[in-house]
Amino acid sequence: MPRSLLNLSPRLRPLLFCAYLATQLGLLVRAQSSPDLVFGFQMFNASSQLKISLFRKLRRRGKVRVVPVHDGAWQAKDRAGAFHTHRWQDRVRYRNLATLEQFVHAAYGLDAQLFRLQFALNDFVSHLANDQETEALIAEVDTLKNGREAGHVRLEAARP
Numbered sequence: 535m536p537r538s539l540l541n542l543s544p545r546l547r548p549l550l551f552c553a554y555l556a557t558q559l560g561l562l563v564r565a566q567s568s569p570d571l572v573f574g575f576q577m578f579n580a581s582s583q584l585k586i587s588l589f590r591k592l593r594r595r596g597k598v599r600v601v602p603v604h605d606g607a608w609q610a611k612d613r614a615g616a617f618h619t620h621r622w623q624d625r626v627r628y629r630n631l632a633t634l635e636q637f638v639h640a641a642y643g644l645d646a647q648l649f650r651l652q653f654a655l656n657d658f659v660s661h662l663a664n665d666q667e668t669e670a671l672i673a674e675v676d677t678l679k680n681g682r683e684a685g686h687v688r689l690e691a692a693r694p
Contacts, residue, residue: 570646582640583678584647586631588622591670591690600672606634610665618664625661626654637678644677648687651675655691662693669693 542550565574588603601608606622623632630638630647631654640647655671662668670692677684 569649570642580640580643581680582644582647582684583637584640584644585637585676586634586651587674587676588634589672589674590668591672591692592667593669594667598669603634606632610667612664613666620662620665622658625658628654637676640677644679644684648675648689652689652691655689659691659693 561573565571568574588606590601590603590608592599592601603622607619609617609619611617622634626632628650630641631651651673655673659668659671670690673689675687675689677687
């Protein structure tokens with residue numbers, strides 16, 4: 535009968551135990567510096583909310599304009615002059631970030647959601663091959679913490 539990988543010799547058991555403990559400790563220490571506290575302990579869920587308003591930064595004839603994005607969609611020309619429709623919800627499928635212009639729960643706190651939103655903006659901008667007009671996407675975020683206004687945050691992702 536073959537020997538199981540988990541049936542360790544008495545000398546290797548303490549080494550496995552120490553390696554396991556060190557891994558768990560490393561995850562806990564790392565969690566405290568992570569914006570979304572992955573592998574960390576959070577006794578109570580934060581009761582924070584955020585409202586995302588999406589804008590496009592355009593440059594035409596040397597002038598910069600900031601244009602609101604209505605319902606998360608817009609049309610823009612490509613290099614050949616053909617129009618293409620771009621939708622925020624086509625790339626961003628996480629419900630709390632895909633919902634625009636209304637307050638939604640900020641899962642794991644405001645810092646975590648703002649971190650994820652910046653990542654989503656960067657990802658979306660990097661996939662705008664058929665949009666020659668948009669220089670950057672801007673998210674204006676209104677935040678509430680425990681029902682009180684916590685502030686206003688502006689996140690921007692420029693094209694690479």
